[in-house]
Amino acid sequence: MKLHAQVALVTGSTHGIGRGIAVRLAQEGADVVLNGREDDAEARESLEQVRACGRRACFIAADVGRVEDCRRLVRESVARMGRLDILVNNAGVQTHAAFLDAGEEDYDRVLEVNLRGPFFLAQAFARHLREQGSGGRIINNSSVHEELPHPNFTAYCASKGGLKMLMRNIAIELAPLGITVNNVAPGAVETPINRALMNQPDKLASLLQNIPAGRLGRPHDVAGAVAFLASADAEYITGTTLVVDGGLLWNYNEQ
Numbered sequence: 001m002k003l004h005a006q007v008a009l010v011t012g013s014t015h016g017i018g019r020g021i022a023v024r025l026a027q028e029g030a031d032v033v034l035n036g037r038e039d040d041a042e043a044r045e046s047l048e049q050v051r052a053c054g055r056r057a058c059f060i061a062a063d064v065g066r067v068e069d070c071r072r073l074v075r076e077s078v079a080r081m082g083r084l085d086i087l088v089n090n091a092g093v094q095t096h097a098a099f100l101d102a103g104e105e106d107y108d109r110v111l112e113v114n115l116r117g118p119f120f121l122a123q124a125f126a127r128h129l130r131e132q133g134s135g136g137r138i139i140n141n142s143s144v145h146e147e148l149p150h151p152n153f154t155a156y157c158a159s160k161g162g163l164k165m166l167m168r169n170i171a172i173e174l175a176p177l178g179i180t181v182n183n184v185a186p187g188a189v190e191t192p193i194n195r196a197l198m199n200q201p202d203k204l205a206s207l208l209q210n211i212p213a214g215r216l217g218r219p220h221d222v223a224g225a226v227a228f229l230a231s232a233d234a235e236y237i238t239g240t241t242l243v244v245d246g247g248l249l250w251n252y253n254e255q
């Protein structure tokens with residue numbers, strides 16, 4: 001087991017990629033704090049799946065778009081699990097809007113959840129590790145759109161591009177504390193965030209033509225990359241992005 005006796009906090013883990021990451025880290029031996037905005041049936045399902053791996057787990061409701069919630073999430077995680085070693089900034093949202101029509105609310109919500117949350121969660125987490133006197137891992141779930149433009153998703157691309165530079169900067173500041181900071185950048189993954197796309201056969205077929213591997217990604221594809229970056233094997237890897245996209249990034253033409 002690669003992550004035995006470690007404790008991981010995975011934001012946005014009530015379903016989708018976040019649930020896949022939480023379960024995979026538990027399979028590698030980690031205890032897991034799950035998070036989402038509400039303690040609902042999906043949150044309880046994630047909790048059961050992690051516990052079924054034989055690990056300790058708890059769920060803490062918090063809106064990562066709010067700085068106070070981010071700080072409370074780290075504080076309560078430590079209070080309930082005793083320590084933290086791994087932070088996975090996974091929660092994310094997107095809105096579809098042409099740049100000329102996008103409103104302030106769309107912009108604020110996307111930037112708050114996708115960029116401000118990871119900034120203040122990483123800060124609270126790193127302060128905790130400094131007090132705890134141990135190193136640790138910060139892994140952000142970014143996107144190929146930290147590099148690749150995506151018309152009508154400008155706020156989303158701005159948030160993921162910002163997450164790339166947040167990661168690179170704090171990798172340098174936190175390395176002396178033994179904390180590594182990296183991004184995983186998925187391509188198109190089968191999750192509820194892509195429900196609209198998956199229900200439009202024409203759009204899906206044209207997207208699949210752009211993916212050399214010939215299929216969408218699945219949560220476990222991303223979870224395996226996160227488990228690697230969280231492990232001792234990745235101790236000397238910091239400030240980088242691991243792209244998990246079946247070849248999409250360098251083969252993509254917007255239709």
Ligand SMILES: NC(=O)c1ccc[n+]([C@@H]2O[C@H](COP(=O)([O-])OP(=O)(O)OC[C@H]3O[C@@H](n4cnc5c(N)ncnc54)[C@H](O)[C@@H]3O)[C@@H](O)[C@H]2O)c1
Binds near residue numbers: 017018093
């Ligand atoms: N699915 C994809 O194709 C894809 C591709 C690239 C990157 N990503 C990124 O992966 C991450 C997860 O995406 P997904 O496809 O699993 O999405 P999803 O919509 O299926 O799940 C998002 C999760 O985040 C949680 N969440 C949303 N807002 C929150 C908030 N304010 N506070 C706390 N939790 C919140 C939701 O409850 C849910 O658990 C996101 O950061 C997304 O940008 C997804």
